[in-house]
Amino acid sequence: MSDRIAESGVQGLARQGLTGQDRGSGTALDGKGPLFDQIKRAVAGQILRGRWQAGERLPNEEELSSLYGVSRQTVHKAIALLAREGFLVRRRRAGTFVATGRRDRFALPIEDIGDVVARDGRVYEFRIRERKSLRNGEGIRWPDLPDGAPILTLECLHFSDGMPIQHEWRLVNLDAVPEVADEPFDSMAPSRWLVDRVPWSSAEHTVRAVNATAEMAALLGVEPGTACLSIRRQTMHLSRPITLVHFLSVGDRFSLSGASITDSATELNM
Amino acid sequence: MSDRIAESGVQGLARQGLTGQDRGSGTALDGKGPLFDQIKRAVAGQILRGRWQAGERLPNEEELSSLYGVSRQTVHKAIALLAREGFLVRRRRAGTFVATGRRDRFALPIEDIGDVVARDGRVYEFRIRERKSLRNGEGIRWPDLPDGAPILTLECLHFSDGMPIQHEWRLVNLDAVPEVADEPFDSMAPSRWLVDRVPWSSAEHTVRAVNATAEMAALLGVEPGTACLSIRRQTMHLSRPITLVHFLSVGDRFSLSGASITDSATELNM
DNA sequence: AAGTGGTCTAGACCACACG
DNA sequence: GTGTGGTCTAGACCACTTC
Numbered sequence: 001m002s003d004r005i006a007e008s009g010v011q012g013l014a015r016q017g018l019t020g021q022d023r024g025s026g027t028a029l030d031g032k033g034p035l036f037d038q039i040k041r042a043v044a045g046q047i048l049r050g051r052w053q054a055g056e057r058l059p060n061e062e063e064l065s066s067l068y069g070v071s072r073q074t075v076h077k078a079i080a081l082l083a084r085e086g087f088l089v090r091r092r093r094a095g096t097f098v099a100t101g102r103r104d105r106f107a108l109p110i111e112d113i114g115d116v117v118a119r120d121g122r123v124y125e126f127r128i129r130e131r132k133s134l135r136n137g138e139g140i141r142w143p144d145l146p147d148g149a150p151i152l153t154l155e156c157l158h159f160s161d162g163m164p165i166q167h168e169w170r171l172v173n174l175d176a177v178p179e180v181a182d183e184p185f186d187s188m189a190p191s192r193w194l195v196d197r198v199p200w201s202s203a204e205h206t207v208r209a210v211n212a213t214a215e216m217a218a219l220l221g222v223e224p225g226t227a228c229l230s231i232r233r234q235t236m237h238l239s240r241p242i243t244l245v246h247f248l249s250v251g252d253r254f255s256l257s258g259a260s261i262t263d264s265a266t267e268l269n270m
Numbered sequence: 271m272s273d274r275i276a277e278s279g280v281q282g283l284a285r286q287g288l289t290g291q292d293r294g295s296g297t298a299l300d301g302k303g304p305l306f307d308q309i310k311r312a313v314a315g316q317i318l319r320g321r322w323q324a325g326e327r328l329p330n331e332e333e334l335s336s337l338y339g340v341s342r343q344t345v346h347k348a349i350a351l352l353a354r355e356g357f358l359v360r361r362r363r364a365g366t367f368v369a370t371g372r373r374d375r376f377a378l379p380i381e382d383i384g385d386v387v388a389r390d391g392r393v394y395e396f397r398i399r400e401r402k403s404l405r406n407g408e409g410i411r412w413p414d415l416p417d418g419a420p421i422l423t424l425e426c427l428h429f430s431d432g433m434p435i436q437h438e439w440r441l442v443n444l445d446a447v448p449e450v451a452d453e454p455f456d457s458m459a460p461s462r463w464l465v466d467r468v469p470w471s472s473a474e475h476t477v478r479a480v481n482a483t484a485e486m487a488a489l490l491g492v493e494p495g496t497a498c499l500s501i502r503r504q505t506m507h508l509s510r511p512i513t514l515v516h517f518l519s520v521g522d523r524f525s526l527s528g529a530s531i532t533d534s535a536t537e538l539n540m
Numbered sequence: 541a542a543g544t545g546g547t548c549t550a551g552a553c554c555a556c557a558c559g
Numbered sequence: 560g561t562g563t564g565g566t567c568t569a570g571a572c573c574a575c576t577t578c
Contacts, residue, residue: 034566048471048507060544071568076545093544093576100466108378108475108526196370201318205378205528209479209497209521227479227497227521237318251479251497256378258475304547330563341549346564363557363563 039078054100109258117160130155144241150174165253170245200235227251309348324370379528387430396459400425414511420444440515470505497521
C-alpha cells in the first residue's frame with residue numbers, strides 16, 4: 001500500500017507541476033487524456049501560436065522532461081509523434097527543431113463506392129454486365145502478369161438511387177484468388193468481396209480526368225465527352241498482383257475529398 | 271486454467287526462439303534493425319503468409335513478450351504500430367485479432383506542382399496572370415470568411431517545359447497573412463511561398479473532373495471541353511482560413527498517383 | 541569527444557470491456 | 560470480477576552526428 005501511495009504521489013506531483021506551474025510561459029498541460037497527448041498539445045500549441053518559431057530549436061528531451069514533470073520516455077513519445085506528423089524535425093546530436101516549410105503531402109482517401117453512397121443516405125446497387133474467364137494476352141494484357149495466366153474479367157455498374165455513377169472494369173488473378181471463379185456476386189460487389197476475403201499488402205493508384213467515350217457515356221447516361229474521374233488501382237499481395245481495377249465516375253456525380261491531416265491539429269480543434 | 275501451463279511452456283520455447291533457433295514456427299527474428307521492427311516484420315509475415323488467419327486471435331502481449339524474448343513494452347510498440355497500419359484490431363480485455371476485410375482508405379498524396387515537374391526532370395515555370403486586392407463579397411465570396419474581410423486574389427499558370435499544365439486561382443486571407451501584400455512572387459510561386467512562411471494546421475481537399483471552359487481551354491492550350499482534374503484546397507490555421515486555392519490541370523498532362531500504404535509491407539518488400 | 545535522439549527493460553498502475 | 564491493452568517511470572545502453 002505504501003508503494004502505491006509513493007507511486008501515485010510521484011504522479012500527482014508530476015501533474016501538479018504541469019498544471020500549476022509555468023502559468024505565463026504556456027507550458028502548462030491541460031490534464032485531459034494521456035500525458036503524452038497533453039504534451040503533444042502543449043508543444044503543438046507553442047508552435048502553432050508562434051511562440052516557438054520555425055527553425056527554432058526545442059529543449060532536448062531531458063529538459064522537456066523536467067519542464068513538464070514527466071519521464072523522458074513520455075516526452076519522447078509525444079515529440080516523436082509530432083515529428084512524424086511534420087511539425088518537428090529531429091536530428092541526433094543536433095536536436096529537435098520546428099519544421100520550416102511543411103512540404104506535406106496531403107493525403108486523399110479513396111473509399112469504396114458502396115460506402116460513399118450509403119453514407120450519403122442513398123440506395124446503393126450494382127449490376128454485373130459481363131464476366132469472362134480468359135488467359136493473359138488473349139485480347140487483353142495485364143502487364144504485371146505473365147502471358148497465359150488465368151484471369152477473370154468483370155465489368156459492372158454502380159448505382160446511387162438508381163442513377164449510374166460509376167463504371168468498373170476489373171481483372172482478377174485467378175492463380176492468386178481461385179475461389180473467385182465460383183462466386184456469383186449476387187449480393188456483394190466484387191470490390192467488397194475481395195477486400196473481405198483476400199489479404200493485400202500494397203496498392204498503387206492513379207487518378208486522372210478523361211472524356212467519356214461514346215460507349216461509356218451511354219452506360220453512365222451522360223453526353224459523350226463528359227469529364228469523368230478515372231481511378232486505376234492495382235492491389236498486390238506478396239509481390240503478386242491480386243486485382244487490377246479501373247473505375248470511371250461521372251465528374252459531377254462523384255468526387256474525392258478529404259480533410260487532412262495532422263492528428264494533433266484535429267485533436268486541438270485548430 | 272491451462273493458461274498458466276501454456277504460459278510457462280511458451281516461455282521455454284521463447285528462450286530457444288530468442289537465440290535464433292526456429293523450428294519452422296516462423297517466430298524467429300532476423301536480427302536486423304530495432305527489435306520492435308523485427309517483431310513487426312515477424313508478426314506481419316505470419317499474417318501475410320496466412321499462418322495467422324483473418325479474425326484469429328493473437329497471443330496477448332505478455333505471451334508474445336516471452337515468445338520473442340523481449341519486454342512487453344517492445345512487443346506493445348510493434349503490435350500497436352501494426353494495428354495502426356490496419357493489420358490488427360485490438361480490443362481491451364478481448365485481445366488482438368488479425369483484421370478482417372481491411373476497409374482501408376487508400377491515401378493519395380497531393381504534391382506541389384513544382385516538385386512534381388522538377389522530379390520529372392522538366393523545367394518548371396510559372397506566371398502570375400492577375401493579382402487583385404479586394405474585400406470579401408465584392409464580386410467574389412469566400413464562404414468561410416466574413417463579408418468585408420480583405421482578400422488577395424491571385425491567378426497564375428504553371429508550365430512544364432514551357433507547356434501549360436496547371437491553372438491556379440487562389441484567395442489569400444490578408445488578415446491572416448498581411449505580409450503577402452508586399453510579396454511580388456518574382457521567383458517563388460505562391461504555393462511555395464505560403465508553405466514556407468505560414469504555418470497551417472489543417473486542410474480540406476476536393477478532387478473532381480470537369481470539362482474545360484472556353485476560357486480555361488485557351489489558357490491551357492487545349493480544346494474546349496477537354497477533361498481536366500480540378501483540385502480545391504482550403505488551408506486553415508487556428509480555425510482561421512489561410513488560403514483557398516483551385517487548381518485546374520489538363521487530364522492527360524497531369525495525374526495523381528501514389529503507392530499505398532502499409533509501412534510494414536514496404537519494409538518487408540512484399 | 542560529447543550531446544542528442546533511439547531503443548530497451550522491468551515493473552507498476554489504470555481504464556476498459558467482457559464474462 | 561478479471562484479463563486485456565494503454566500508459567507511465569527510472570534507469571540504462573547504443574547509434575549517430577555534429578562539435
